[in-house]
Amino acid sequence: MNQSLLELRHLKTLLALADTGSVSQAAKRVFLTQSALSHQIKALEEHYGLSLFERKTQPLRLTPAGERLLLLAREVHARISAAERDLARLREGEAGELRIAVECHTCFDWLMPAMDSFRQHWPAVELDIVSGFHTDPVGLLLTGRADLAIVSEAEAHPGVAHQPLFGYEMVAIAAHDHPLAAQKVWHAEDFAAETLISYPVPDAMLDLVRKVLKPAGINPARRTSELTIAIIQLVASRRGVAALPFWAVKPYLERGYVSAARIGEAGLHSELYAALRSDDANLAYMHDFLATVREQSFATLPGLSVLG
Structure with a gap:
């Protein structure tokens, strides 16, 4: 049997690709350049004669061959992690x-x-x-x-x-029938005439205020709530608008509770x-x-x- 080309670094790359869904983000996670990561994948694909992921998909999708190697990567990673924890317990x-x-x-x-x-x-x-x-x-x-x-x-x-x-993107949310709901991108001035619903924290801890509104000299009316679901319900009932992490509002976007938009052309990243x-x-x-x-x-x- 020919010696396997697979090394631990390849498995780490596959895990990073699966978790991030992005070549650029996966490269950062395994401390490689995009070209070096792409070279790794290409070498594996040439060795096995199979594509490991579908090109030009966002997020990236693995092929059946890629999924099989990903399964191996998860199994190996779990076993290595368990062994290293055991060694750490022996030491500490x-x-x-x-x-x-x-x-x-x-x-x-x-x-x-x-x-x-x-x-x-x-x-x-x-x-x-x-x-x-x-x-x-x-x-x-x-x-x-x-x-x-x-x-x-x-x-x-x-x-x-x-x-x-990790980093994540903040998105603006509004009721479906809100005048701003049709906009794909909101700018600071779009918040000026709205009631901003947020958590009851200082402005210095609100990225929308600190990074977007305050530099533009905009200070909208405010309302606060402790709970994410309460903020979303207030937004859905036209009591105001909000800015929340995309991952926190995605389930409610999928259920059609509210609409979301990017904040600024490049997005608001936290x-x-x-x-x-x-x-x-x-x-x-x-x-x-x-x-x-x-x-x-x-x-x-x-x-x-x-x-x-």
Whole structure:
């Protein structure tokens, strides 16, 4: 039998392509240039005499041959991860504490599934969410009241390390019969005469206000709600408009509750990071939790992007 061309790097590339649905995003995730990643795929396709994914599809779609190799990649990745966790437990022990603080209301949509998966891998690690919504989660780290914080900016703090999680796009939403619903792109001035419905947080934590409206000198009327579904219901009943993550509103777009539009020609892009104490940055269970968050999020949330 001929020696297999397959290497672990090829399997990682296939996983990245499947999770991101994009050659450019997959290349970022595996730290390659697009041309180097394309060369990897081409070499595999020439070796097996089969196409691994359909060209010119968005998001990218794997062929049956690609799906078969993807299945192998997932199996190998799971076995390697399990073995590395076992080695980490032997080195560091199995117990620990991981208290999580969040500053975004929509974090729970992807955080809870990741926590459930993590508990299966590290049952002796005490995992919990610090009660309530926090405008200064990094402060909780520094005072020992939290071990990891989910934040939207990687602001430098002594003793704090940041790890990128993912990027995503914010979209404007309006009722189907709203005058702006037919527009594919909204600009700052489109919000001027509207009531903006948002979470009850400072303007500095609202990317629409901070990045789009404030620079344009626009300050629309406001209304707030704690719950994403409540915001969407208010928008659907013509009480105002909102800006929410695409992955959070996609299920409601598919059900026809509201309409969505891009904010600005290039879109409004936001980011999420994990902040943790520098002394904890090398803990094995911390690394595994962050890897689990990324894997779960890219596998289940649409439209995510890899942060550099």
